[in-house]
Amino acid sequence: MVLELRKPRPVWQIMFSTHHTDVALLYTITGLAFLFMAGVLALMIRTHLFFPGQGILISDPATFNRIFTVHGLTMLFLFALPFAAGIGNYLVPIMVRYKDMAYPKLNAVAFWMNPIGGALLWLGFSDTSWVSYAPYSVIRAPGPAADMMIFGLKILGISSILSSINFVVTILKCKHPDLPLRQVPLFAWSILTVSLMTLVAMPSYAASLIMLLTDRLGVSGFFNPSAGGDPIAYLHLFWFTFHPEVYIFLLPAIGMMYELIPRFSRKPLFSQASGIFAFVMLGLIGFASWGHHMYSTGMDFTTKVVFMIGTLAAVPASGMHVFNFLATMWGGRIRFAAPMKFAVGGIALFFSAGAGGVLNSAMPLDFITHGTYWVVGHMHLFLTGTIAFGFVAMAYYMFPFITGRMYSEKLANIHFVGMMWGTVQVFFTQHLLGLEGMARRIYDYPAEYTSWVELNQIATVGAWILGGSFVFFLANLIYSVAKGKEANMDDPFGLGGKYYYPYQAKNPTHHTGY
Amino acid sequence: MSHNEHEEPIPRTSPRRLAKMLAIIIGIQVVGAVIFFTHYDYWNSYLPMAGKIQEGLITPGGQPPPPPPPGGKTINVSLKFVESSDFKTYAFNAISGPDNNPEIHANAGDKLVFDVTNGGKSFHAFAVTDSKEGPGPAIEGTTIGTADNPMKPGASGQATFVPSQPGEYYYICAVPGHRELGMEGKIEVAPSGGAEQPSSAEVKPTGNKVEFTLSFVMSSDFKQYAFNALPGQTGHNPDIKVKSGDTVTIHIKNDSKSFHSFGVVVDPDNSSATQQSRVQTIH
Numbered sequence: 001m002v003l004e005l006r007k008p009r010p011v012w013q014i015m016f017s018t019h020h021t022d023v024a025l026l027y028t029i030t031g032l033a034f035l036f037m038a039g040v041l042a043l044m045i046r047t048h049l050f051f052p053g054q055g056i057l058i059s060d061p062a063t064f065n066r067i068f069t070v071h072g073l074t075m076l077f078l079f080a081l082p083f084a085a086g087i088g089n090y091l092v093p094i095m096v097r098y099k100d101m102a103y104p105k106l107n108a109v110a111f112w113m114n115p116i117g118g119a120l121l122w123l124g125f126s127d128t129s130w131v132s133y134a135p136y137s138v139i140r141a142p143g144p145a146a147d148m149m150i151f152g153l154k155i156l157g158i159s160s161i162l163s164s165i166n167f168v169v170t171i172l173k174c175k176h177p178d179l180p181l182r183q184v185p186l187f188a189w190s191i192l193t194v195s196l197m198t199l200v201a202m203p204s205y206a207a208s209l210i211m212l213l214t215d216r217l218g219v220s221g222f223f224n225p226s227a228g229g230d231p232i233a234y235l236h237l238f239w240f241t242f243h244p245e246v247y248i249f250l251l252p253a254i255g256m257m258y259e260l261i262p263r264f265s266r267k268p269l270f271s272q273a274s275g276i277f278a279f280v281m282l283g284l285i286g287f288a289s290w291g292h293h294m295y296s297t298g299m300d301f302t303t304k305v306v307f308m309i310g311t312l313a314a315v316p317a318s319g320m321h322v323f324n325f326l327a328t329m330w331g332g333r334i335r336f337a338a339p340m341k342f343a344v345g346g347i348a349l350f351f352s353a354g355a356g357g358v359l360n361s362a363m364p365l366d367f368i369t370h371g372t373y374w375v376v377g378h379m380h381l382f383l384t385g386t387i388a389f390g391f392v393a394m395a396y397y398m399f400p401f402i403t404g405r406m407y408s409e410k411l412a413n414i415h416f417v418g419m420m421w422g423t424v425q426v427f428f429t430q431h432l433l434g435l436e437g438m439a440r441r442i443y444d445y446p447a448e449y450t451s452w453v454e455l456n457q458i459a460t461v462g463a464w465i466l467g468g469s470f471v472f473f474l475a476n477l478i479y480s481v482a483k484g485k486e487a488n489m490d491d492p493f494g495l496g497g498k499y500y501y502p503y504q505a506k507n508p509t510h511h512t513g514y
Numbered sequence: 515m516s517h518n519e520h521e522e523p524i525p526r527t528s529p530r531r532l533a534k535m536l537a538i539i540i541g542i543q544v545v546g547a548v549i550f551f552t553h554y555d556y557w558n559s560y561l562p563m564a565g566k567i568q569e570g571l572i573t574p575g576g577q578p579p580p581p582p583p584p585g586g587k588t589i590n591v592s593l594k595f596v597e598s599s600d601f602k603t604y605a606f607n608a609i610s611g612p613d614n615n616p617e618i619h620a621n622a623g624d625k626l627v628f629d630v631t632n633g634g635k636s637f638h639a640f641a642v643t644d645s646k647e648g649p650g651p652a653i654e655g656t657t658i659g660t661a662d663n664p665m666k667p668g669a670s671g672q673a674t675f676v677p678s679q680p681g682e683y684y685y686i687c688a689v690p691g692h693r694e695l696g697m698e699g700k701i702e703v704a705p706s707g708g709a710e711q712p713s714s715a716e717v718k719p720t721g722n723k724v725e726f727t728l729s730f731v732m733s734s735d736f737k738q739y740a741f742n743a744l745p746g747q748t749g750h751n752p753d754i755k756v757k758s759g760d761t762v763t764i765h766i767k768n769d770s771k772s773f774h775s776f777g778v779v780v781d782p783d784n785s786s787a788t789q790q791s792r793v794q795t796i797h
Contacts, residue, residue: 011534033539062558115542123550124557139565142558218563218574226568404526478536482529489524 018104020089023111025402027086030114031079032395032477035388037122038074039470041067046426046463049456052447061443065127066145068441072130073149075383076249077156078118083391084252085110085163088191090398091259092167095188097176102169106162113159120152129441131238134223134231138215150213157206164195164202171195186275190255193283194248200287201248205241208234232297239290247286250382251279253390254321254350257343260393261325264340265332266495274320281317285310295366304363311361318354322347337493338412342393345420349385353378356431374434381427384466392419392473399477400492405484411476418469425462429455555663571655588625591618595665595687595697597634604634604687604695615699618685622706626675628685630658630665637664641688642675642701649690653683661689677703720759728752732770739770 014022045068048058058064089107093100101107124145128137137146171192175184184192212234214220221227223234262269269275288310295304325347334340356378359365369375392415399407433455438445445452488494550557566572593606593616607613620626630640639659641652649661658671665671677683680703687697728741743749756762766776 011531011538029535029539033543037543066558119546122546125550127558138562139568141562143560143562145557146562148557216562216564218567218572221564224564227564404524478532481527482532486524486526 016108018100018108020093020101020104020107023101023104023107024086024089026111027082027089027114028395028398028402030111030118031083031086031391034074034078034082034118036470036474038071038079039467041071041074043463043467045071046460049445050460052445052449052453052456055444058443062127064443065129065441066125069127069129069149070121070125073121073153074118076130076245077153078114078121080249080383080387080391081156081160082111082114084191084194084249085160087187087256087391087394087398088163088167088252091185092170092188092191093174095185096171096174097179098170098174101166102174103166107166110159110162110166113155113162117152117154117156117159120148120155124148124152131242132212133238134212134215134229134234135225137212138224139226141216143216147213147216150209150216154206154209157202157209160198161202161206164198167191167195168199182272182276186258186269186272186279187252187255189276189279190251190258193279194251197244197248197283197286201241201244204237208237208241211237232294235294235297236290239293240287243290243293244283244286246382247282249387251282253346253387254279256390256394256397257325257346260339260343260397261328263495264337264343264493265329265334267328267332270324270327270330275324278317278320278324281320282314285313285317288313289361292361292363292366295363296370308361308363312358315354315358318350322351335493335495337396338407338409338416339393339397339493341413341416342389342396342419345416346386346389346393349381349389349420349423352428353381353385356381369434371439372434373430373438373440376440377427377430377434380430381423384423384427389419389423397493399480400487400489403481403484404487404489405480406487406492407476407480407484411472411479415469415472415476418465418472422462422464422466422469426459426466427462429459429462433459587621588627589618589620590627590629591616592629592631593640593685593699594631594633595636595638595640597636601636602695604636604692604697606685606697606699615696617699618701619704620677620701621704622677622680624677624703626677626701628656628658628673628675629670630673631670632665632667635667636692637666637689638692638697639664639688640671640673640685642673642683642685644681644683646682646684647693649686649688649693652688657688659688664689675701677701679703680705720757722757722760723763724756724760725763725765726752726754727765727767728776729767729769730772730774732772736772739772 014025017023044057045064048056048064050056058067089101124147126132126141126145126149128141128146128149132141132146132149171184171188172181175181211220211222215222215224215227215229221229223229223231225231258269258275289307291299291303291307292311295307299307329344336344356374360369360375360378369378396407396412399405433452434440436449436451436455438452438456445456447453561569561571563572567574572578595604596607596609597604598609603609606615618626626642628640628642632638637659639661640657641650642656643650643652645651653675656673656675658673659665659669675683683701683703684693685699685701686693730739731742731744732739733744738744741751745751754762754764764776764778768774
């Protein structure tokens with residue numbers, strides 16, 4: 001009945017299970033653990049930047065570089081991707097009415113690559129920044145850290161390709177024959193879209209990682225200018241993967257909101273068709289805009305215009321999602337439990353982040369903001385404001401179904417207020433810092449630049465509020481897992497509807513009969 | 515959802531299970547942290563091959579770099595850290611007398627090989643620096659140990675220093691304070707040149723133009739390759755003798771069955787770029 005404990009089993013049986021809810025639990029817990037680890041790094045960075053010129057907390061620039069590198073890699077590859085895969089594992093088989101994922105063992109293999117990749121990233125603690133741009137990453141980034149990072153990312157990339165294959169096959173081939181694809185819930189559609197995107201996007205990065213490695217070994221010179229290579233080629237290969245990857249991070253969060261908003265508005269979804277259309281549109285458009293990361297690399301004007309239009313084409317599709325949410329909520333009897341609060345907060349910040357993105361994509365403005373804190377603020381507003389909000393909303397929503405217990409609504413409220421406030425204070429301020437000209441990824445800045453000092457200190461206080469709110473989240477998780485109120489398993493949120501609930505998973509012990 | 519499910523009790527998470535889960539997560543993190551911090555210096559410890567190639571530390575094939583340019587000789591120096599019994603004076607080789615901190619004379623391009631032993635009772639670290647005071651900064655590649663990770667008593671090691679520029683250098687103990695106590699010796703580096711170095715002055719063209727003809731030949735079993743005639747026959751690999759400043763034109767013909775490419779080098783075992791650049795090779 002309860003996903004984790006349908007039949008009480010020893011912990012090791014869950015760890016080495018291939019059932020989709022068990023793998024989902026592992027994914028979710030791993031993702032959350034890495035979220036807190038990378039969050040600590042983020043707080044170190046922000047606290048360090050509170051005091052210009054004093055080298056407080058982080059004593060040398062190389063360590064600073066290593067910290068923000070691992071912070072970025074962890075949040076993207078060890079929190080965002082595994083968490084989305086975790087929720088996908090829980091819900092997708094139920095949504096397509098199949099007993100499990102299509103390839104349960106492949107599923108477990110894909111999960112177990114995550115801890116290995118994570119160990120390589122964290123043990124090496126490389127200093128290349130998460131993008132590992134050439135030529136630094138080729139010529140100077142010290143080994144073995146950078147090599148370990150390359151192998152770690154390689155493993156994580158293969159893991160996400162394997163889980164994508166699994167999702168695509170599960171949704172397209174294992175779907176119940178009575179269920180037309182257009183009626184598959186939108187969360188499963190979001191997972192289908194990002195899985196297909198991963199399969200198209202990831203090979204480019206996988207190739208560039210191998211090229212990076214052979215360049216580092218001195219046997220090739222793809223990106224090494226002193227061997228006749230071209231660092232810009234790396235940028236193209238990298239962003240061909242990672243602009244679509246932005247949507248790969250984002251769409252599951254939007255899909256989760258599609259799960260939550262109708263349910264907590266106690267109203268059917270406004271338009272299933274426009275949701276599907278917008279997902280597919282974003283999935284296609286995601287591949288038409290990688291060049292906007294590279295306007296300042298000397299691209300010719302026509303190419304830049306093409307990429308600018310490609311980028312702006314994402315606006316209508318994103319708008320369709322927002323309007324779909326608003327129209328669903330309109331006139332509903334909304335119950336603002338924690339998942340709904342985070343989902344609605346996420347929509348608000350999605351809109352703000354998108355507005356900043358429109359400015360960014362206009363190439364004359366991009367020349368001003370490129371490489372500044374504006375970009376840091378923009379992308380964190382997406383990652384924290386939309387993606388993390390959606391994921392946290394889903395974590396609260398799934399909590400009673402996984403544990404059989406209810407989280408503390410009071411602590412969740414504190415978490416929500418702190419996270420909303422903190423996110424706005426840190427990342428809006430970072431936009432302004434960018435306009436003041438502060439470059440990103442710098443270890444220190446002159447104390448004489450008073451506007452930088454003020455804005456940095458405002459941002460850092462915001463980060464402390466944000467970090468503090470996550471202490472309440474962690475406390476809530478730990479306390480409620482152990483001693484939370486027993487949840488009403490038929491309707492834990494008191495919504496009173498006749499919707500299906502995620503704990504209707506099939507018998508999680510089916511694999512023991514092999 | 516069916517109502518039958520309510521017949522069995524609903525299992526829920528318990529503090530015990532939570533404790534197990536936290537023990538696993540925190541255990542993995544602690545083990546990871548121990549591995550990370552005990553090898554802290556290792557993770558970011560060396561340049562990638564591509565960086566070493568760029569720095570000239572190795573060649574693209576992974577071989578050590580070519581020996582120093584012609585005229586560079588290898589000078590072996592053995593040094594020992596010594597301390598006076600009251601630990602107030604530190605020095606190399608001897609506290610006083612002719613052996614005290616021996617001065618080293620070399621030419622730019624020479625290779626100085628230091629064999630260093632810690633004969634004292636303190637920790638020391640060897641380095642070559644061009645700064646006139648203080649414990650460094652050390653010239654890259656010349657250190658044995660560092661102030662953070664010094665040579666223990668009795669330890670020994672080897673370092674090489676190839677001065678590319680003339681000037682005054684110092685070999686010192688890189689542990690702060692030890693140089694001031696006397697662990698400092700001078701290395702005088704004179705400009706490269708001297709008797710054995712070929713003159714670097716440009717040779718004026720003589721106006722003489724000489725022409726030669728060579729052809730690539732191979733034995734029928736492809737085991738012997740030569741110019742003009744196979745080994746043992748007359749005209750095999752002829753010597754070409756010209757005067758400095760002559761313009762030499764060499765006509766090449768490939769009479770063999772393989773592909774070949776012609777070039778002129780100064781010394782086949784030791785090709786120096788500066789010398790080669792003055793030979794214009796025409797295919």
